[in-house]
Structure formats: structure tokens, C-alpha cells
Amino acid sequence: MKTLNIDLSTRILSDKMKVHLVRPGARYAFFRTALEKNVLPVDAPFLRPEDGKPVKAPNKIAAELERARVFRDWARKPEAKRGRIPSKDLGNYSLDLGDASRSATRTRIRNASQNILWAIPGGTLTVIPNRSLSGKAILAKVAPRHEPRTFVHGTGRNQGIVFPARKIFDPKLVPMIDLPGEVLEDARSMKVVQQISGHAEERILRMYYGDYQRAEDHVAGVVAGTDDFDARIIAQMIELHLSMSNAISSGKGSEPGSALFDTESTAEVFFHGRVDSPDGRTYLASTSVITFAVKLMLIVAASGLPMGLAAQAIEAGNVTVINSAEADGAGAHAADTIQASRKALVDFARASGYPTVEAYLSALQDGLNRNSASIAGKATLDE
Structure with a gap:
């Protein structure tokens, strides 16, 4: 027979596999970079975290984070009000680190970097939303934590700035309007990384894997x-x-x-x-x-x-x-x-x-x- x-x-x-939503920068500035280069950039200008390790605590890299804060502020200003590009020399950012509001911003930059570059386990499925509801979102898995850091050059307002990034692989494009409603709502929030759960998570898994x-x-x-x-x-x-x-x-x-x-x-x-x-x-x-x-x-x-x-x-x-x-x-x-x-x-x-x-x-x-x-x-x- x-x-x-x-x-x-x-x-x-x-069994531990989760799904995360990762917003690609303010005003979705990194979406095109994610699509074309298969990376998740972090809005932390010139930050260079060590390979294979978590991002250091804010007080350990305060000068780097202050430089990142200054460059972010400069990039977000209208071109007519920008002035010259700030200095990249860390020595210029090692003093006057006591301002509480600046310290809080530096902590937010560090935490966002930690969440994207380290906290999300390798192989996690991520949703990278588009600015436009008529556009397409990226579904992709993130590379292992211990892979060497990668860096990308900014475009548009971020021209001349280098950002740390984490590689993604096996990307798929899906219409934004096909995403669950709660995911679309979360994509419009200010949070950089959010875990998707419940029925919305199951829908995303079906969209990406089909059978699983x-x-x-x-x-x-x-x-x-x-x-x-x-x-x-x-x-x-x-x-x-x-x-x-x-x-x-x-x-x-x-x-x-x-x-x-x-x-x-x-x-x-x-x-x-x-x-x-x-x-x-x-x-x-x-x-x-x-x-x-x-x-x-x-x-x-x-x-x-x-x-x-x-x-x-x-x-x-x-x-x-x-x-x-x-x-x-x-x-x-x-x-x-x-x-x-x-x-x-x-x-x-x-x-x-x-x-x-x-x-x-x-x-x-x-x-x-x-x-x-x-x-x-x-x-x-x-x-």
C-alpha cells in the first residue's frame, strides 16, 4: 500500500510569544526607514549602546542622553528657527545636567531605547503603524537582543543625525484599516512600545502567520x-x-x-x-x-x-x-x-x-x- x-x-x-506595537518615532518619521532598511530606529540621536547589553541607566550616560535631547529638539523645530546644527562633542553636554525637566526627558529617551533595543524578546512579532489610515502597516519579527547594534542615518528633518536601531526580519505589509480598532487607537498614543493582548493579539497573529x-x-x-x-x-x-x-x-x-x-x-x-x-x-x-x-x-x-x-x-x-x-x-x-x-x-x-x-x-x-x-x-x- x-x-x-x-x-x-x-x-x-x-507559549511566551507576545505581540507589540512599536511607534516609529515622532510623526512616524522612521516608518520609511523601517520599511526600506528592515530596522526599528530609536529616536535617540547619536546614542551608542553597548552590544549584547541593556541600555545603561540614565545617570550612567547622562551626557549622551542630553546630546540626544538637544538634537531631538533641534530636529523638531521649523527650519526657519533651527539655526546651526548642534555640536556632537560630548564634552559640551557634560555640565549643567541638574535641570529636573531635562532629566525627565533624558530618562524617557533612555527608557524608549531600552524598550526597543533590549526589553522586547527576540522573535517577538511587532506592529509598526503608518501615519495614514489609508496606508499600510508593517508586521515583522525583531532580531535577537544579542545581535550587534545597527545604526541608521536620519532623513528629512533628521538629516545629518545617526540613530541606533534594532533589526527586524520577515516583514509583511497589511492595510492599516485591517488592524483591530484598539490597535489603531494605541498607534495614535504617545507611547513608543505597547503590548497587544486579547482578541486583538489573536487577530494580528492570524494576519501574520495564518496557521499557527x-x-x-x-x-x-x-x-x-x-x-x-x-x-x-x-x-x-x-x-x-x-x-x-x-x-x-x-x-x-x-x-x-x-x-x-x-x-x-x-x-x-x-x-x-x-x-x-x-x-x-x-x-x-x-x-x-x-x-x-x-x-x-x-x-x-x-x-x-x-x-x-x-x-x-x-x-x-x-x-x-x-x-x-x-x-x-x-x-x-x-x-x-x-x-x-x-x-x-x-x-x-x-x-x-x-x-x-x-x-x-x-x-x-x-x-x-x-x-x-x-x-x-x-x-x-x-x-
């Missing part, structure tokens, strides 16, 4: 290639999820379609989506690895393989599951997730029988084709 090989292609995230697991959250989805998202594929995915849950818990299969109206079912699956556009997306989410077993079925359905042969291989347990997506700090937990999703798939097939599995696969294949839909992952049949 042939062996069915499936690549789940799902990012397994560390973090702690007990399992999320899998499809992307349509048509103007109108055919709702039947959504119903098929939900019903399959419920049917799998019931079959695995009871050891008994059921006819395709029946689980959706089974009022005795205790399984929970949640639907999220943005389906009113040519690249409409729909996601299933649950606290169960069954969500990934559903995704394995979707991958097989999208593969173009003979559904009958694939169903027989699943029932016989001739299935290998790998995950080509990175495990972001999840370690051995990722391997456990892969094996658990494979077990759920095989257990469902053995409880239901391969004719039922073939019927589900064929229905999913039809639904995916109707929507010209794509799903991350691939499947092959080998001798």
Missing part, C-alpha cells in the same frame, strides 16, 4: 482566490472538525454532514474570517489538535491525489506528517504537536472507515476548487 506524506506547514510558537499554534490555541485556515467566498467550504470545515471530535471521543464514526446538527456534541470550534474580498480568508480555531487534523485533510484534498487511495492510506496508518515551518522557540513541543495531529487523523479514519474519509476529502476538494482556494502545506503518495 502507498504511503501518504503530509507537510503540515504550520508555525509552532513559543501557541499554548492551547490551534489555528488553521484557507485563502480564497475568488471575489465571493463560497460559504459551503466553511460549513464543511466546521462539520468535519465536529465529526472528528465526536469520532475520536466515542470511537464511532457518523455520516458526513450529521455532526453539524448533533446537539449532544460537546466539541468546540471557532470561526474567524475576512471573506468579502478576492483574497478572503477563513480560519478555524480551537484548543484541540483536531484543528490541525482538519488541516491535514484540507492539504490532502488540495493535493490533486486520488482521494480513494489517500483515504485508504490514512485508515491503514500509512501516513507520515512533517512540519516545514519553523518552531519559534517551541522546541520539543512542536514534535509532540505533529505526532498528535497525525494520531488524531488516523484515529478518526479508523473510527469512521475509509469510505467516509474519502467522502470528506472529495467534498473538501470540491469546496476548495469552487473557491480557487489555497492552503499552506502539501501532500504526496509514495510506494
Whole structure:
């Protein structure tokens, strides 16, 4: 009998992974720099923190922070009132450091630098908002803390000034209007770094990763290639999820379609989506690895393989599951997730029988084709 090989292609995230909003400078002055150079600049002119260490306390680098304060004030003045560019010589800033208001500003500059350059863990997903609601925001992960510091030259009003920055990687652009409302509100505040939590955090994770697991959250989805998202594929995915849950818990299969109206079912699956556009997306989410077993079925359905042969291989347990997506700090937990999703798939097939599995696969294949839909992952049949 042939062996069915499936690549789940799902990012397994560390349970501690968080999402942060980082405002790119006053008046969003660093947005273009972040976009073009893949860095997060800090509005701390000529500050040069040590590599691999937190930013020093304000009293340890008072002169550097005072120079940064003076250059920030100079850059923000109208050009007609600026005068000559201030001196870069630290000796000019070592005296007269006792003014309380200036000391408070220096502390704010240091704390913002510490938050961006050090406090955010490496690999954290960040949202870098645009000035305009009609523009696009950047979603990207921050580089590890211990990477060497990088420095960038300012543009526009900041011409002639050098800023410390932290590298970002794997950037994606998303429309500002697609961001959760509370994130848009936070982007207009004066805070430089803010943690995003709750439902807004989950929405950002879906926007960036599509399919992912973090702690007990399992999320899998499809992307349509048509103007109108055919709702039947959504119903098929939900019903399959419920049917799998019931079959695995009871050891008994059921006819395709029946689980959706089974009022005795205790399984929970949640639907999220943005389906009113040519690249409409729909996601299933649950606290169960069954969500990934559903995704394995979707991958097989999208593969173009003979559904009958694939169903027989699943029932016989001739299935290998790998995950080509990175495990972001999840370690051995990722391997456990892969094996658990494979077990759920095989257990469902053995409880239901391969004719039922073939019927589900064929229905999913039809639904995916109707929507010209794509799903991350691939499947092959080998001798």
C-alpha cells in the first residue's frame, strides 16, 4: 500500500510569544526607514549602546542622553528657527545636567531605547503603524537582543543625525484599516512600545502567520482566490472538525454532514474570517489538535491525489506528517504537536472507515476548487 506524506506547514510558537506595537518615532518619521532598511530606529540621536547589553541607566550616560535631547529638539523645530546644527562633542553636554525637566526627558529617551533595543524578546512579532489610515502597516519579527547594534542615518528633518536601531526580519505589509480598532487607537498614543493582548493579539497573529499554534490555541485556515467566498467550504470545515471530535471521543464514526446538527456534541470550534474580498480568508480555531487534523485533510484534498487511495492510506496508518515551518522557540513541543495531529487523523479514519474519509476529502476538494482556494502545506503518495 502507498504511503501518504503530509507537510503540515504550520508555525509552532513559543507559549511566551507576545505581540507589540512599536511607534516609529515622532510623526512616524522612521516608518520609511523601517520599511526600506528592515530596522526599528530609536529616536535617540547619536546614542551608542553597548552590544549584547541593556541600555545603561540614565545617570550612567547622562551626557549622551542630553546630546540626544538637544538634537531631538533641534530636529523638531521649523527650519526657519533651527539655526546651526548642534555640536556632537560630548564634552559640551557634560555640565549643567541638574535641570529636573531635562532629566525627565533624558530618562524617557533612555527608557524608549531600552524598550526597543533590549526589553522586547527576540522573535517577538511587532506592529509598526503608518501615519495614514489609508496606508499600510508593517508586521515583522525583531532580531535577537544579542545581535550587534545597527545604526541608521536620519532623513528629512533628521538629516545629518545617526540613530541606533534594532533589526527586524520577515516583514509583511497589511492595510492599516485591517488592524483591530484598539490597535489603531494605541498607534495614535504617545507611547513608543505597547503590548497587544486579547482578541486583538489573536487577530494580528492570524494576519501574520495564518496557521499557527501557541499554548492551547490551534489555528488553521484557507485563502480564497475568488471575489465571493463560497460559504459551503466553511460549513464543511466546521462539520468535519465536529465529526472528528465526536469520532475520536466515542470511537464511532457518523455520516458526513450529521455532526453539524448533533446537539449532544460537546466539541468546540471557532470561526474567524475576512471573506468579502478576492483574497478572503477563513480560519478555524480551537484548543484541540483536531484543528490541525482538519488541516491535514484540507492539504490532502488540495493535493490533486486520488482521494480513494489517500483515504485508504490514512485508515491503514500509512501516513507520515512533517512540519516545514519553523518552531519559534517551541522546541520539543512542536514534535509532540505533529505526532498528535497525525494520531488524531488516523484515529478518526479508523473510527469512521475509509469510505467516509474519502467522502470528506472529495467534498473538501470540491469546496476548495469552487473557491480557487489555497492552503499552506502539501501532500504526496509514495510506494
